[in-house]
């Protein structure tokens with residue numbers, strides 16, 4: 001491995017771009033290869049076998065692209081595959097999980113809502129995380145099927161999206177939650193809709209900046225941080241009709257970003 005190699009970032013779809021933008025801010029000179037599986041997404045309601053197989057397909061692509069580290073910018077894939085992948089590869093693999101511990105520290109009402117995929121919330125990894133939360137804190141899990149699809153379709157502020165978001169969020173705030181954990185990397189792109197539904201005084205937690213800092217630490221430890229003084233580059237790859245999806249990528253990243261076939 002050498003420090004001039006790119007960092008790979010993966011997700012089922014465009015949600016991982018919320019992590020990629022935090023990585024870009026934290027590590028401006030790293031080259032990034034973003035690879036996702038739009039053609040087979042969502043992963044969040046699928047079986048472990050399916051998620052393992054699709055994650056492996058994207059990881060294989062990144063390995064062939066000679067990445068020096070991988071960020072699994074997907075809570076679902078981290079819950080299902082991270083431990084196995086860490087046993088298989090020697091380069092740094094950074095995952096993401098719902099930011100339940102920080103939420104438990106800041107809630108004043110002692111009630112936290114977690115928005116995530118069905119798979120993440122059912123995983124043993126998440127159940128273990130939940131068991132570490134002090135007993136006086138109430139955690140309300142809310143699976144949100146359909147929400148990632150709004151992001152994939154570029155529907156951030158449509159009435160349909162607002163309606164769906166409000167159906168998921170309102171019961172949490174009605175139950176007293178003053179802190180909501182965005183436990184799926186797609187949801188930060190719905191921040192405005194979620195915040196509108198939650199109302200004033202509710203804090204939303206996006207763990208992406210913490211993931212970017214963890215990537216920096218891991219690269220430093222492995223002496224793999226980029227030494228370049230130039231701005232890093234980004235390449236984007238996806239499965240499934242990439243030309244049709246490019247417009248959404250351009251809304252989420254920059255107007256000239258190109259989406260290539262994975």
Ligand code: DGL
Nearest residue numbers: 012042043044075076185
């Ligand atoms: N963005 C993903 C996550 O963080 C998964 C969305 C999906 O494919 O269902 O869990």
